[in-house]
Amino acid sequence: MINLDHGAAPPVDPRVIEVMEPCLREFAGNPSSLHRAGVEARNALEQARGRVSGLIGADPGEIIFTASGTEADNLAVKGIAQASTKRGRHLVVSSIEHHAVLYAARAMERQGFAITEVPADGDGVVQPDQVARAMRDDTVLVSVMCANDETGTIQPVREIAEIARRNGAVMHTDAVAAVGRMPVDVLNLNVDALSLTAKSLNGPPGAGALYVKAGTRLRPQVEGGVQEDGRRGGHENIPAIVGFGRAAELAADELPARIDRLKRLDESLLRGLRDRLPDAAINGHSDLRLPGHLNLWIPEADGESAVLMLDARGVAVSVGSSCAAHAAKPSHVLLALGRTAAEARCSLLITVGPDTEESEVGAALDALSEVVGELRAIAGVTA
Structure with a gap:
C-alpha cells in the first residue's frame, strides 16, 4: 500500500517502537507509586515531558499529557473558558477549526458563553483584522489553529496572538497538523496554550499534549486524580508517552x-x-x-x-x-x-x-x- x-495515518517510527516495547513487555509501574517501579515510571514520564516541551520551546512544567489532540483542544477551550468567567463569557474561534475546537466552543455556548466564529478568506487564511473586529471587552479566549488540518494553510497566529493579548484574552492554537512539518515555538508564536499530538510526529496514537503557559488559569476536565499536577486526572499511558517523547526528540533533531x-x-x-x-x-x-x-x-x-x-x-x-x-x-x-x-x-x-x-x-x-x-x-x- x-x-x-x-x-x-502516519506510520510509527521503528525507533519509537523500540523504546515503547520495554514498557509493554516488562512490568511498568504507576508514576504515582513510591516503590522502585513507580519511580522509574515517573522518571520516564518526566523525561518524555522534557522532550516534548523542548520541541516547542516550552518549560516541562507547562506540558499536560492527554490521550489525543482532540482531548487537548477540549481541555484548552473548556478549561480556559470555565476558569475565566469572572472576566467574561465570550470566545472567538475561526470557522475552519478542527471540530474538536468548534464543538468544544459550542458546548460552552450551551453553558452561557457567547461564541463568535471568524471566517477565513478564499485562500483559507484567517485574517488578523477579522479577529480584531470580533473582539469584545468580555472576550476571554481566542482559538485559531496554527495550520489547517485539511488544507494545510498556515495561519498568522503570532499576529492574532498580539490582538488577543492587547485585549486581555488568552490565545490558544491547535498545532496538531503543524508540529513536525514546520518550526513551532510557543515563544515565537506568543501563545498561551497549544495542542499537539504524538501521531503527527510518527509517534503512537493515544498520546497528546497541551502546552499551557505558566500562570494561565485552567479548569480540569477529567476529574478523579491528581496526575499532571492536578490538571488531568487518570493513570498516565506510560508506553505511549514514552513513545511521544522519543518522537519529539527525533523531530527536534531531524x-x-x-x-x-x-x-x-x-x-x-x-x-x-x-x-x-x-x-x-x-x-x-x-x-x-x-x-x-x-x-x-x-x-x-x-x-x-x-x-x-x-x-x-x-x-x-x-x-x-x-x-x-x-x-x-x-x-x-x-x-x-x-x-x-x-x-x-x-x-x-x-x-x-x-x-x-x-x-x-x-x-x-x-x-x-x-x-x-x-x-x-x-x-x-x-x-
Whole structure:
C-alpha cells in the first residue's frame, strides 16, 4: 500500500517502537507509586515531558499529557473558558477549526458563553483584522489553529496572538497538523496554550499534549486524580508517552531535513499533477501551506469514490479530516473557503511523509489519473 494519507495515518517510527516495547513487555509501574517501579515510571514520564516541551520551546512544567489532540483542544477551550468567567463569557474561534475546537466552543455556548466564529478568506487564511473586529471587552479566549488540518494553510497566529493579548484574552492554537512539518515555538508564536499530538510526529496514537503557559488559569476536565499536577486526572499511558517523547526528540533533531524532504516531495506532487490533471486546483493557499500537504479540487471526480477506487489500486488518500471521514456532510472547511457542496465532495487530501518515496508519488498519481478518467467517463464527461 502506498500511504499518501500521512495526515490521518502516519506510520510509527521503528525507533519509537523500540523504546515503547520495554514498557509493554516488562512490568511498568504507576508514576504515582513510591516503590522502585513507580519511580522509574515517573522518571520516564518526566523525561518524555522534557522532550516534548523542548520541541516547542516550552518549560516541562507547562506540558499536560492527554490521550489525543482532540482531548487537548477540549481541555484548552473548556478549561480556559470555565476558569475565566469572572472576566467574561465570550470566545472567538475561526470557522475552519478542527471540530474538536468548534464543538468544544459550542458546548460552552450551551453553558452561557457567547461564541463568535471568524471566517477565513478564499485562500483559507484567517485574517488578523477579522479577529480584531470580533473582539469584545468580555472576550476571554481566542482559538485559531496554527495550520489547517485539511488544507494545510498556515495561519498568522503570532499576529492574532498580539490582538488577543492587547485585549486581555488568552490565545490558544491547535498545532496538531503543524508540529513536525514546520518550526513551532510557543515563544515565537506568543501563545498561551497549544495542542499537539504524538501521531503527527510518527509517534503512537493515544498520546497528546497541551502546552499551557505558566500562570494561565485552567479548569480540569477529567476529574478523579491528581496526575499532571492536578490538571488531568487518570493513570498516565506510560508506553505511549514514552513513545511521544522519543518522537519529539527525533523531530527536534531531524526537522530541517524532514522539511527539505517534504518540500521535494511536494514539488514532485505538483509537477505530476500539472502533467496528469491540469484542471485540478489547490484548496487553500497555494504558497502558505504545509509541505507535503495538498488538498485538491478535481472537477467531476467524486472524492469518496476516488478514495475507494484508489484503495483498490493500493493507494491510500483521504477526503479530509480523519475525524470526519465518515460524515455525510461536505467539509465545513472547504465550504468556509467558498467551495460549493458539490465542489467540496470532489476534493481529495494527499499528505506525504518523510519516508514517502518519489517513485510512490509517481505511481500514486498515475493511479489517480486513471481513477479520475474512469469517474468522468461514468459521469459522461469528456476530456
